[in-house]
Amino acid sequence: MEYYVKVKKELCTGCRLCELVCIHHKQGFVEPSRSRIQVYKNEFEGVEKPIVCRQCKKPECVAACPTASLYKDGETGIIQYVEDTCTRSKACVEACPFDAIWYHAEDHIILKCDFCDGDPQCVKYCPTKALVIGERKSDKQKVVTGKNMGKGGSAS
Numbered sequence: 001m002e003y004y005v006k007v008k009k010e011l012c013t014g015c016r017l018c019e020l021v022c023i024h025h026k027q028g029f030v031e032p033s034r035s036r037i038q039v040y041k042n043e044f045e046g047v048e049k050p051i052v053c054r055q056c057k058k059p060e061c062v063a064a065c066p067t068a069s070l071y072k073d074g075e076t077g078i079i080q081y082v083e084d085t086c087t088r089s090k091a092c093v094e095a096c097p098f099d100a101i102w103y104h105a106e107d108h109i110i111l112k113c114d115f116c117d118g119d120p121q122c123v124k125y126c127p128t129k130a131l132v133i134g135e136r137k138s139d140k141q142k143v144v145t146g147k148n149m150g151k152g153g154s155a156s
Contacts, residue, residue, distance in 0.1 A: 001076075001077075001135055001136075001137070002055065002057075002076065002077025002078075002135070002136040003055070003076060003077065003078070003115060003118075003133055003134065003135055003136070004053075004054055004055040004077075004115075004133075004134045004136060005037070005052045005053075005113060005115070005120050005122065005123060005131055005132075005133065005134070006131070006132050006133065006134035007049065007050050007052065007130065007131060008129070008130045008131070008132065009047075009048075009049045009050075009130070010130075011128045011129060011130035012039070012048045012049060012050055012128065012130040013048065013127075013128055013130075014039055014041050014048030015127065015128075016032060016039045017125055017126065017127060018035075018037050018039065018050055018122035018125070018126055018131060019032040019035040019037055019038065019039060020032065020035075021121045021122055021124075021125045022035040022036050022037050022121060022122050023035040023036075025116060025121040033104065034104055034107065034111065035111070036052070036053075036111050036112055036113045036114070037050055037051065037052040037113060037122050038050070038051045038052075038102070039051070050122070050130065050131060051098070051099060051100050052100055052113050052122070052131075053079060053098075053100045053101060053112045053113035054098055054100060055072075055077055055078055055079055055113075055115070055136075056079075057077075057136065059072055059079050060095040060096060060097060061079065061092035061093075061095050061096050061101055061112070062079060062092075063095065064091040064092050064094070064095035065089075065091060065092050066087065066089055066091060067085050067086060067087055067089075068082075068085070069081060069082045069083070069085045069086035069087075069110075070082075070092055070110075070112075076115070076118070077136065078114060078115045079112065079114075080114055081110050081112055081114065083109055083110075086109075086110060088103065088108055088109075088110075090103050090110075092110060092112075093110070100112065100113070120133065
């Protein structure tokens with residue numbers, strides 16, 4: 001099975017807790033610019049929407065990477081990033097049609113969701129449940145609840 005973080009944008013309040021939880025889980029400190037999820041906010045239109053890697057079935061970021069530093073895990077479908085082999089060409093950033101992968105200039109790293117090894121913290125702590133775990137079966141997608149996802153996480 002392949003999993004991804006599904007966004008229910010109508011439930012998002014723009015609190016940005018997902019950003020804080022993500023970076024704290026990944027690096028042990030809080031600085032939203034280093035988060036693997038970003039909340040797009042347009043105050044004029046009243047829009048708040050989390051932007052997170054969709055773990056595409058045919059990821060353009062992986063195809064664009066000149067060093068195979070991005071690869072799709074055959075078991076989970078999660079697109080993984082190998083920092084050690086990355087040349088920072090930013091081809092993956094440019095290739096993503098959803099603007100869900102970023103280059104952090106200060107740290108010189110690519111930032112993208114890796115699904116927290118099967119236990120996405122942004123989903124766990126989203127107070128409005130705007131973020132849920134989706135399961136991709138071929139071209140169909142559905143929300144998962146209470147299933148073991150492998151790689152140590154659960155969807156509850």
